[in-house]
Amino acid sequence: MASLVGSRVERKEDKRFLTGKGRYTSDINIANQTYAIFIRSPHARAKIKKVDISKALKSSGVVDILTGEHIAQDKIGGLIAGWAIRSEDGSEMKCPANPPLAKDSVNFVGDPIAVVFAETLDEARAAAELVKVDYKVLKAVSNLGEAMNSETIHDGIDKNLCYDWLLGDRQKVKEAFEKADKIIKLDIVNNRLIPNAMEPRACVIDYNTASEEITCYTTSQNPHLSRLIMSAFGGVAPENKLRVVAPDVGGGFGSKINLYNEEIVCSWASKKIERPIKWVAERTESFLTDTHGRDHITHAELAVTNDGKFLGFKNETIANLGAYARVFGTVTPTYLFGPCATGVYIMPAAYSNVKAVYTNTAPVDAYRGAGRPEATYTIERLVDKAAMELGMDPIEIRMKNFPTEFPFKQTLVHQIDSGDYVAGLNKAKEMADYDGFAARKKESESKGKLRGIGVTSYFEACGIAPSPVVMMLGCGVGLWESAEVRFNPTGQVTVYTGSHSHGQSHQTTFAQIAADELGVPIENIDVVHGDTDKGTFGMGTYGSRSLTVGGIAIVNACKKIVNKGKKIAAKMLEASPDEVDFKNGEFVVAKSNKKKTIGEVAFASYLPGVRDEVKSPLPEGEEPGLIESSFFDPANFSFPAGSHICEVEIDPETGHVKLDKYTAVDDFGTIVNPLIVEGQVHGGLAQGIGQALYENAQYDDSGQLITASYMDYTMPRADDLPDFNLGFTCTKATTNPLGVKGCGEAGTIAATPTVMNAVINALDGKEISLPATAEKVWKACKEMKKSNAKAA
Amino acid sequence: MKKVALEVNGKKITREISDHTTLSGLLRDKLNLTGTHIGCDTSQCGACVVHVDGKSIKSCTALAADLDGSKVTTIEGLATNGKLHPMQEAFKKMHGLQCGFCTPGMVMSAVDLLKNKKNPSDQEIRDWLEGNICRCTGYHNIVAAVKEAASKM
Amino acid sequence: MKTFNYHSAKDVKEASKLASSNSAFLAGGMTTIPSMKLGLASYKDIIDIKRIKKLSGIKVSGKTVTIGATTKHSEVASSKDVKKAIPSLAALAEGIGDPQVRNRGTIGGSIANNDPAADYPSACIALNATIHTNNRSIDAEKFFRGMFETCLKSTEVIESIEFSIPQKSSYQKLPNPASRYAIVGVYVAQHKTGINVGVTGAKSCVYNDKDLAGALTKNFSSSVIDSVKISSSGMNSDIHASSDYRANMVKAFAKKAVDAC
Incomplete structure (x- = not known):
């Protein structure tokens, strides 16, 4: 049987999505359900003086209305930060309480205050309009740069500062900078983004009054973790009385990692009103209340020698947490950002200092890449600027500072097990026809256009691990993953994984892996995920961890199946287990033609006996059945890397940037399914390009989100993007048996600096802030023209 | 309330709906054709596109009442006899x-x-x-x- | 969206009779329905005029093209007659929204709504359109009053729009990257009687840029546009384009339009 790992297997999940048979949370209806509408703060910062629900309660069809008072009375806990970060001075981070319904104060537009349950959605909406909230409106802190000098949002949190964190050695950096020929300095704003999964968040809750079990169908990337938080911190129900199901989920990109207010409130309320509840966010609600991403202000410096060697790096960043600290909110700008900011380079000395502050905006958390795009943008802009100031080619300066020996101890934290950065950049250079750029630039110029080329080399640290290390660094949970592999007596296999697919294709990829391990046709393998009642506990899907952690748990569980199978087969074949080999789904006794298929072994394991004779196929001490599980905790992160090159053409008359060519060369180690991996890269690129050219979440001074719909928030569309030219190199990961590295975030991490480096290259090095909108580029073109005229 | 008669995926259906029911609402809530999705409220995302009388439209931005007598094809009606389009x-x-x-x-x-x-x-x-x-x-x-x-x- | 009484009018007379200050006529619904969904508008009565046969269709005479109010953008875009008589008008229709919007949205709805960033109003200005209602015929210059405001009375129904066929014309727009409405759209049309430059997106209401028209009357070339000074005062300013950028884009897109004529 040919190996399925490495082949372009079409997806098992496609048929249901292509025929309208997907089952997303909002497709679920439960008899007798009520409809929920949340009353949300229209103000960015206010004290709640009074919530009057009396009139609304009398409105037609209203079943109940619950407020922050009720939450407090029932002692329902709030939302939490998943990582405790310590400041440079040793003090613990400061986090405000974040109740599921606000009782005393609201801290961003969209902060929920009360919820109406009614017989119909229209009735819920009508009643919601009758809930009167009396506010004392306070001055909003909406500007990140001024947040530390503004009024205190949360009592007891001075300067709105959650922590002031340092990684690295300031003294060593100081010494390195003293030796430098040149210091390259850069000030950047990493623009705020809204993840915008196409499926708006939703939850449907069903409370069983007899069993007292709550079932919560929800749009989550990690149902097990949601259950844990809802139970342990929310106090909604004990874990054994709480089932969380994340059925088909329409994209997440980080925004569905968090457990949200609505899930806690509706789960708690369903028990209270003894009715099922359905809540589906409108897109505007998603814009206002989904966690946002990025939003940093960074000053960074790179110390270099005249011949382009890097000596040291410093990174001073202010990161926006929004109104509250959420699950990955505090770690994204620290351990996911700081260590990666020195990039793929040998950097003798470095530090990253991050001040995370609260503002009256939606909570900021992980968004595809989470910290690593911000880090890569910082270093890759700096490196390009250094090349320009030193008069070097951007590829030459990168090559000069790449490590060539692996494992490579990266400056701040990571021990990178494998990689070949030189090969990746060389391949990208060739595929992009880097050397032909000058001719293409000339051609563009002949049409009155400007052309630029941009290069980025990146690495990513993903599949965060191992658990003792991440917990030592402040994580509230371990980041292992679980799997269970169950053989049916008749030979089909069900694989249960604790990770969750919301587009990543686990039902196909994981089945490929199991098919190879067990020698069972892929058609006979089903992958089950997303239901806390099915399968063991799991940590979910984010940070490109599913394959490198969850996939390996499946491999390990399969290996246990094979081990047990070997013993049973040996007994059946009257051989010693040492003599039995397993290959292509068959247990074969060496140097003989005696064999049993794994299906026969599975059958025997469940039906361990024969008529008229007391004879078991099971060796002494072996239990019946063929089900095995595994919890995999990798020894380290995985470290994908690559080099991307793109070209843009700019119309100086309008400032319009046309993305003309995009080449991506990535090293993801072993690739299980190239079709799917390419899709992950394409999608990641679109989001990174979106950050570079289009997307920008903006709040006004009063804290109103002015990009709260697709009329104002620019989503990349089909006609904005080119075809992508992809290539791969392969150095296998040494920390897992498949040699795989994560691939979900790479495109997003590399694309933003690649595009911006190209735009700035076209503008002769003129700095421009993210995103490079037509107006900004047009202004830069105008200034360029002026300075060129002066020079002439 | 209005009574509308449409042909949806080749089947004639009649339903009593309120005047402000959108076509997507009729499909999802009354006919259980949940393949048609709602991704925004400004008619921009296109997750709700269906065919009405042979042309693609955004079903979230059409009133069901105004489509009385129309032929509608949704994603569920694209495959024929179990064979994918x-x-x-x-x-x-x-x-x-x-x-x-x-x-x-x-x-x-x-x-x-x-x-x-x-x-x-x-x-x-x-x-x-x-x-x-x-x-x-x-x-x-x-x-x-x-x-x-x-x-x- | 809040509920309303839906009426499908048989004829214009019935539509007009059903109308009140608390009603809206419904054609394609491409603005009306989202506005109601977002709670920006609500009405007691929605009067659907799509089934009134005489309101739809395209007629070309020697000097004019007349388009029925409920004619869809896709019909204008694909009309051989329009493509032949005023190709720029068909191209404008092809560039409105997306295919699904063009399959529903109507010309009458677009101009009655008078969105400051809509495309069709600029065509009305540039092509000396006459808007025929059930009561009267109105010159485009008088029809568009201000932001989302026209001279239509609440019971008045647009029946058709009659465009003069120009000698040459072109419409060029810079779309808003998010909404795809016009940040600036410039419709240049040369008639025997004179030149019009209909500008949409730039200000609170579509207008005929007399300075550009004047300059082009003297010398119909894109180079002459450089010499025209366009003030940014009164221009719209938002997160996608400042007034200064818009003023400059009026020039840039006027040039593109002249070059494409």
């Missing part, structure tokens, strides 16, 4: 979908394109799909799928 086949083959949420609207829009243009260029495909937002695929494989379908149809 060539566009559905092509999306599968080229991996033109990931999370699947925008997919029904994307496929219905793409089918309408090929009715209007048999062999569209890449640019024509990208222009036509302007009203369908996908967050997962970067559109690359969607364009490839539409081309693949065009070559098969």
